[in-house]
Amino acid sequence: MPTDHEPRRKKLKLRAWRRGFREADLILGPFADRYVPDFTESELDWFEIILDQPDQDLYGWILERAPTPPEFDGPLMDRLKAFRDIAHKSGPNG
Template sequence: MTSDNSRLKKLKFRAWRRGFREADLILGPFADTHVESFSEAQLDGFERLLDQPDQDLYAWIIGTLPIPPEFDTEIMNRIKAFRFEVHANRGDDLGG
């Protein structure tokens, strides 16, 4: 786990403020739930994902576009699994 609290806050902020509501609703809760337990390498991977265009990232998460090999990581798999958890808990169709 990282001790850099400012980095965690920035990542959470970026995850919630994508500018693409559907992505916000998956990435924000995911960040709130998981980033504090991430290793530095996992934080780096999550940050690389957040650097990608919203439409691409969301399409990878919901499976409408193939995930490029460099982004087909453990973190992406966790985000995709989290999407289904959020959808099941909400009981609506915003999880895609």
Template structure:
């Protein structure tokens, strides 16, 4: 994995909101390495969104603003985090 993706993966796991860390961090672990450059750009922009706002989108308690909608965010919304045993 290149340096940019490693840094994004680190940021995905350390947002400061544990529930969001688990969702976004595990999504990054699973998908970041295979993302296109455009998807990596979109992911990087999503990491700049405030925690409470992102969490409300992912849990469906708030509508995603039109300027934020995109295929990667939709994949993230559809992603089902499952805790790993151990």
């Protein structure tokens, strides 16, 4: 029986856009808009845990200024890191 994750998806997208750390918002918000609608349940779990991490830590991992802890490293973090370049090129209105 399929589970409707739409309320959870909306909440995660809102959290991604409203972290209070503008630089992270401008990467995580568009990333969430683009990918969260198609995330599986396990991907939603990962993203939710990622959003619980301190802003400075998460931003450092995304920019590769600090090593990503093994528990967060993997294909989804790789996708997020690759997306930062797309978000940076398109700017806040892109």
